[in-house]
Amino acid sequence: PALGYEGNYGNMGILGVCDWNPYGMFYNFSGFLGYMVLAHYLTKYPLAWSWKKTLSITIPFFLIGFAVTFFGFLETQKHFPGQYSKLEVLWYFSGINVFLMTFAIFTIVSRLRIKAGPVLSKVAALTFGVYLCHFFFVQCSYDFVNFIGLGGLPSAVKIPLMACLASAVSAALVWLLSLNRWTRKSIM
Incomplete structure (x- = not known):
């Protein structure tokens, strides 16, 4: 470096x-x-x-x-x-x-006063890991949207679509990592 x-x-x-x-x-x-x-x-x-x-x-x-x-x-x-x-x-x-x-x-x-529940608490526990990996999946979602032929959509549609894709994939990955006791420590 x-x-x-x-x-x-x-x-x-x-x-x-x-x-x-x-x-x-x-x-x-x-x-x-x-x-x-x-x-x-x-x-x-x-x-x-x-x-x-x-x-x-x-x-x-x-x-x-x-x-x-x-x-x-x-x-x-x-x-x-x-x-x-x-x-x-x-x-x-x-x-x-x-x-x-x-x-x-x-x-x-x-x-805001939001009452904590089991689902919200579980999602909140994953947010740091999602923060750590989402940037990689933003680029992947851009590539995916263009690969499947949706690159011509207006930006006002493409950007939220890519954001949802990147967030969903990031959350899924972090959730999978949270199931293992060794990887859980690095993302939570």
Whole structure:
């Protein structure tokens, strides 16, 4: 790793730094850790806001973050077509637009009171493993959708279809791994 490896389209990087990953091998510990701290903070010290105040703050936060991401991506694509290192900047978890959307979702979810049941508890126990492996299956679902001839579908249909496929396959794999006492330890 100290010598780097081939990144996207031959870009070399030290310790895993490449176009899509400016954080190198510490990708999951850089900005994501901040969101884990945010989630912990909102759980331990919940905001004492009414639902009206919560929604009046979080909905505009989310819409602003989404608008910056969506329209910024379209604008970047117009000016830098095919330059993926520039296109993905708006998706970085360290951007203020992503923070605004994440804060809004975390705040709303932290206010929800969902009664735990056996099925929900089982699904919740698998979520870390699904998080760890889903990225691989996103690309596989893209390939599968195109392979079976659905590549011509509108993006508004293809993206949810691929998300459902990737989530289902990830959950199935993690569930299978959870049945073995040795592999269970690495995903739960």
